[in-house]
Amino acid sequence: MAAVDGLQFQEFDDAENLLGANRDATTISIGDPNEKPTNQRRSLGNSPREEDDDLLGNADSDKTELLAGQRKSAAFWTFEYYQKFFDVDTYQVLDRIKGSVLPLPSKNFVRLYIRSNPDLYGPFWICATLVFAIAISGNISNFLVHLGQPQYHYMPEFRKVTIAATAIYSYAWLVPLALWGFLMWRNSKVMNIVSYSFLEIVCVYGYSLFIYIPAAILWIIPIEWVRWITILVAMCLSGSVLVITFWPAVRDDHRRIAIATISAVIILHALLAVGCKAYFFDAPQIEVPGVSGSIASGNRTVTAVKTH
């Protein structure tokens, strides 16, 4: 270290230089996981396997170390058990939302944003917002399509809210459950280095639904090709985030199973989007012109019969 110079500000050397002086010192580095290899190779007592786990986001090694001393086992019906899933800031949530709509091939969503802190706040509120956005936009587009027609009396359909809620919440919880079970089963057969916990998969799926909220608002526009382009763009963006997330988990498996898993993920995602659009935004357009036409012709025939 440089000589102490009274009240002058001292520049601290880099971690590498300090470690060069004292090889046994423990260091704390705050930064990307990418930086870790340089420090860990110098400090003693770190096996390569721990390094791999830290890099690839496997949370189990961290948690077992921390929890070995104190067992904080709160029962699952108390609030304390669920408190650890709501430990997020505004910026973390906003970052995760941004990460879910901008797929970058080098950045794995789970590793970069979730990093063994999966939260339930994001998935729950994004699903709730999506349910209301779809229900409200469906009613508005229904209202706008039939704005000029005198026969159509506008009635808000609240039954659509419950159907939307059931569909979206079951997609956000059952598909991650199935995927997690499938990955666990394959994990026991093939040695994968990457495994995601159930809550991390729920988190990824929840945040990937965020892109459908602005899409649902854009679906109010009654032009068909605008709606289809919106669906395609939304699907591509969030679908690619899902693919980038789950590809490392299946790439070590047999070729066919890996491709089947990834295509199942994409197909289910597409099915949700197209199903929502078809059920909430398209159906009345097909039915009502026929009904109103037949009512009009029915009135004419009734009046014709009456006059004779």
Place this chain on the structure above:
Amino acid sequence: MNETDLTGPVVFCLALGATLLLAGKVHFSYVYGISVIGCFAMHALLNLMSMSEVSCGCVASVLGYCLLPMVTLSSCAVFFSLKGIIGTILALIIIGWCSLSASKIFISTLAMDGQQLLIAYPCALLYGVFALLTVF
């Protein structure tokens, strides 16, 4: 915020119901039901998100006091209809005002830093339901 005072909130809820009555809508039961459900939901959410515990009375007190701008919105509805662009913008401003003040009190009481917007969003949904009641 150690003393939970429910007088103010009850007076404001009654004032909201009275101004809605002046506009021709009898919605006392809806106001009561939405307040109770919203209070329980916010109580659950705040207990999950903060380290210190909150009582239901404290949550009810804060939510009730921050309902005051909604009372001004519904008194505006007596004089002119809110079903237009101006009404919508006014309703959005009032919702934002209510939810930001409620979330500010919550995070200062419970020492949850960096989570103001996360608390403001559910509050905005709750006050949005009140605004729907007022506008439509």
